[in-house]
Amino acid sequence: MSAAEKPSELTALRALEMRTRELSLDAQMVECVDLLQSPEFVVGDLVHSVGQATEAASARRTSVSLTMKREAHGDAFFYPSRELFVQGDRCSFTCLATEIDITAGPLGGAAPGLIDYAAVTCEARPLPILGFVQGSEAESAYPILLRSLSSLIDLATENWFNALDREIYHGILGPTPAFDLTLVLWDDDVADSRRPLCELTRDLAEVLKTTLEADPRFPAILNHIVCLRMNQKRFDGRLRFVWRV
Numbered sequence: 001m002s003a004a005e006k007p008s009e010l011t012a013l014r015a016l017e018m019r020t021r022e023l024s025l026d027a028q029m030v031e032c033v034d035l036l037q038s039p040e041f042v043v044g045d046l047v048h049s050v051g052q053a054t055e056a057a058s059a060r061r062t063s064v065s066l067t068m069k070r071e072a073h074g075d076a077f078f079y080p081s082r083e084l085f086v087q088g089d090r091c092s093f094t095c096l097a098t099e100i101d102i103t104a105g106p107l108g109g110a111a112p113g114l115i116d117y118a119a120v121t122c123e124a125r126p127l128p129i130l131g132f133v134q135g136s137e138a139e140s141a142y143p144i145l146l147r148s149l150s151s152l153i154d155l156a157t158e159n160w161f162n163a164l165d166r167e168i169y170h171g172i173l174g175p176t177p178a179f180d181l182t183l184v185l186w187d188d189d190v191a192d193s194r195r196p197l198c199e200l201t202r203d204l205a206e207v208l209k210t211t212l213e214a215d216p217r218f219p220a221i222l223n224h225i226v227c228l229r230m231n232q233k234r235f236d237g238r239l240r241f242v243w244r245v
């Protein structure tokens with residue numbers, strides 16, 4: 001294990017996300033129910049992660065940089081300049097960059113993980129979006145939610161915002177950006193055992209969002225958490241709205 005992979009260099013919420021990915025869907029369901037019954041445990045990880053990222057940002061003196069893809073490649077579902085249409089909601093959007101990686105994590109070692117796409121809404125005043133997409137048949141909304149919030153916490157410093165604004169959003173973020181986080185799940189028009197877990201994840205998202213909004217150390221950069229579905233076998237740029245908190 002390299003220094004960048006040591007658990008001590010991960011925020012508490014990122015460590016929870018990584019552990020959750022090792023669980024079966026049934027075990028994820030049980031854990032999500034347990035967390036909703038006793039939310040203080042995951043809230044504790046969330047608050048601790050904000051503190052870890054804040055302390056690390058204060059100690060860091062160097063600038064940061066991003067790596068990303070700016071061109072379409074292969075059979076990618078999301079690529080720069082692609083317009084995505086959301087059925088049942090107002091949040092259709094245009095991708096600006098994909099596979100965004102941050103080369104230095106908030107604790108000086110591990111990168112906070114891949115952000116699948118950065119986008120803007122198709123409105124007169126475009127709003128920024130960070131997207132997190134299901135990557136395998138076994139993945140559910142629960143670890144994707146943890147990944148999205150972990151990434152937002154890792155990014156919640158002036159240096160990261162400056163890098164995002166400079167290299168992706170080209171000045172539209174302004175001094176106080178607020179992002180929508182979109183969780184994109186696969187939908188094959190068949191019975192999906194992950195759907196009950198998706199609804200539990202919505203309830204957990206509401207708890208965690210409320211916690212972040214109440215933490216004075218965390219800047220007001222979270223607008224909404226939105227869950228969408230896509231048919232990955234015949235994807236034509238249309239997504240289906242599921243929930244928003």
